Amino acid sequence: MTETRDVMEVDVLFVGGGIASLSSALHLSKLIKAHNQKGDGKKLDEVTIAVLEKGFSIGAHGISGAVMAPGPLKELVPDFLEKGAPLEGEVKKESVYLLTKTGKIKSPITPPPLNNHGNYVVSMARLNQWMGGLVEDNGVDLFPEFAGVEVLYEDGRVIGVRTGDKGIDAGGDKKPNYEPGTDLHARVTVLGEGSRGSLTKDVIAHFKLDAGKNPPGFEVGVKEVWQLPEGRIEPGEIIHCMGYPLKSDTFGGGFVYGMKDNLVSVGQLTSLDYSDPFIDPHREFQRFKLHPLVSALLKDGRLIQYGAKTAPVGGYFSVPKLAFPGGVIIGDAANLFNGMKIKGIDLAMRSGMLAAQAIFEGLVADDLSEARLAGYEKAMADSNEMKNLYKVRNFHQAMTRGLYLGLTTVALQYVFGGRVFKNRLPATPDHAHLKKVTEKYGTATPSAEAVGDVKYDKQLTFDKETDVYYSGATHEEAQPSHLKIESFDVCYGPCTEQFQNPCVRFCPAGVYEMTVDEATGKRSLKVNFSNCVHCKTCDVKDPFENIQWVPPEGGGGPKYTVV
Amino acid sequence: MNIAVCVKQVIDTEAEKRLDPATWRLDRNVTCILNPYDEYAVEEALRIKEAHGGEVTAVCMGPQKAEDAVRKSLAMGVDSAVLVVDEALTGSDVQATAYVLAEALKGIQWDLVIFGVRSTDGETGCVPAAVAERLGVPLLSTLAKVEVQGSSVAVHRETEQGYVSYECPLPAVLSVIKGINEPRYPSMKGIMGAKKKPLDVKDASALGLDTAQVGLSGSKTKVLSARIPEPRKAGVKIEDDGTGAQKIVEFLASQKLV
Structure with missing residues (x-):
């Protein structure tokens, strides 16, 4: 039986409905509208712009700290206040602490890179949802619940992407409601997939866009939003912490951001270049909450939402070539993230807007060649955001x-x-940093204390299962796992022997579960893919690069609304 | 064979459910979806249409944002839709809702009206019956199989023991259960097409509704109080060190269960 696959033609296709793509699509549609109204030159009639989003809705997979530098937003939507931009609060009060287990040393001044005056605390999910509305009002077609799963190449250029098939059961067979994915053909394909984008990886490898660059580097952020009693923290008040609970050989830090309506965003970033195979970023975050500074703040509060996501912190030298035949890469997908300032929203928006400018000029000139699209890369290099990234390049x-x-x-x-x-300064990929258990601890069975285990009280600290419930993550159960394990022999052999299966710890959603048969000692790995919050840590950190993250059936994953 | 399929927008299964203590109404300011049971109703309507021809019209009552749920049914393949939106309808109970839907249904052509078995928020499962009564046509509820045969319909009605077969002349009102089919996914082309399909938004006056019979004040059901159930307390864990059976018996005895 030959199946019929729909083919749809669009002019500009955005893969990923995050802030980079939304800013880009909005800017592009505005540029086209202004051009047509001005009436100079050839009119751009019926330019079709489409945005694919694998989440249930625009914003459902949006997660960040987040403190946003508002420059690009002010340019893109000058009347953002009148339009009701969901800003949680302007940063007016901020502090930085070096934490010890129970104590804290307050930095007398806020280190300049962490100075956030004039910035805003935002919820990425809320901001994306709001931006999605503006984008749709400007005539852009948004396709939530559709994941791009395959890059379509033809004659040495990207001609679009294929969306995922739906209605495939766990065994790989078609269900009665099988719906083949659509081939979306586009004049320009914009990859705005976010951190560790799966199609972006493919395109980078295909065109060797990372030749001569540093490998990407990632941190995983694990966070919760809590409802607090009245008056605990002001909207826009922010606290950054270093030190406890992370050991000094692991980089990262905790954050506390005050939101509107007595909500607070609390989280912990753990750099994925850590060497200790017993690190569990979710657990480190739970330990952060046990610090008196945080536990006092959260007392009598209530967990509202949980989420986790990697951030591409590799910096300037890890940014790939941004243009390729048939398209461009924007935002986190291009590692455009300032790890020192812990900021990516401004870079994502700026890159999206500059990409839109180049695409617009290409549409007017009817020339969308790689050379034309490379104008985006040049403009990006000249931007303040990129210059700031260069300053902190190492x-x-x-x-x-x-x-x-x-x-x-x-x-x-x-x-x-x-x-x-x-x-x-050179860098090696995150997965290569992991040390063997015996090498790290001098024993194959380190104590719970040495590892840093905690008991979860379900009041202040939560196990992964409980937290995942609060992320709203679900997936159609009757589908093949979207976490592809290349070789289970590697899991049960060298990975068990050397690292004791770090996947069960580094995954902040409890996707990986190892059971040992008491009688035979046989290990078996269960992949609870339905728990997955799409953070991509496994794709980054598996020491054998044995796990590949691919998009599941569209609509699956977390359902974020306030993180 | 024209079919009307009644759909509702409900709050997402995973969203936190909150009741407004002033009105005891559900806070709908969260993620909302097409009632999952209604997807089966839409699918069944589309299958009947594909086999017998005709048109499928979705009928919905809800706030303006319920348009998203209606659009989903259009993207699945429904031909057109009527959405009744009016502030005066807020808080309508089963009877009031059935009155509104029945009046909306009177304005369109149908041989069959299909409902999902119940909504995942109200959970009464009574609206199909009340609508059938108002329309004066037979009701066949909780159906696991529907087959249209000329001017009648043969169905399997699920019971606790199995099913009962019925045959019924048209027109009729049906409600279908989960598992009767596998609802289709809206395709991209379907979604694009849905944007151009007719969606008629009507208010109470356009339907000629008697506003005394709708909304919170027009509803006969009065919610006096409501509360969130206490979270279940952790159970007792008995480790079997050889005396497990003894401990279980003691525990049961202490609870006066044996």
């Missing part, structure tokens, strides 16, 4: 050296505008 590589040595390096770098290590 931050991530420096922090890999551990907190204190790293901080010293970083401080010097900052003071001297990045001139101490003028040249690029």
